[in-house]
Amino acid sequence: MLTENQLCSYLAWAVHSRKPQRRAPSPTRKGPPRDEAYLAWIRDMPCIACGAAGRSQAAHTGSDGGMSQKASDYSCVPLCADCHTQAPGSYHRIGKRTFEERQGLAFARMVERLNAEWRARCA
Helix, strand or coil: CCCHHHHHHHHHHHHHCCCCCCCCCCCCCCCCCCCHHHHHHHHCCCCCCCCCCCCEEEEECCCCCCCCCCCCHHHEEEEEHHHHHHCCCCHHHHCHHHHHHHHCCCHHHHHHHHHHHHHHHHC
């Protein structure tokens, strides 16, 4: 028999393909760095997995989030909706390691390169 929390978690995953939010966001709650300008810049790039242009999302790839928080915005890479969440072989469906292996990507190196480009643009 499922508990109420287990049922809510299952339904959130089955219906929305995501974990349920564990607590309400708070403006005073500290977390990893956020940068809307950086995210907008990432979204302007083509998808690094399939090359689709004009419809990229900023996919968080870092592990510094914790406690149900997203990782730092500076860990983002551009992925189209299919490669990010929608397709059966998408990043959020098969996991980081498997996605990197199937696509021949190394997120850590890509993030490092993107961060260096961003710093150069902002300097």
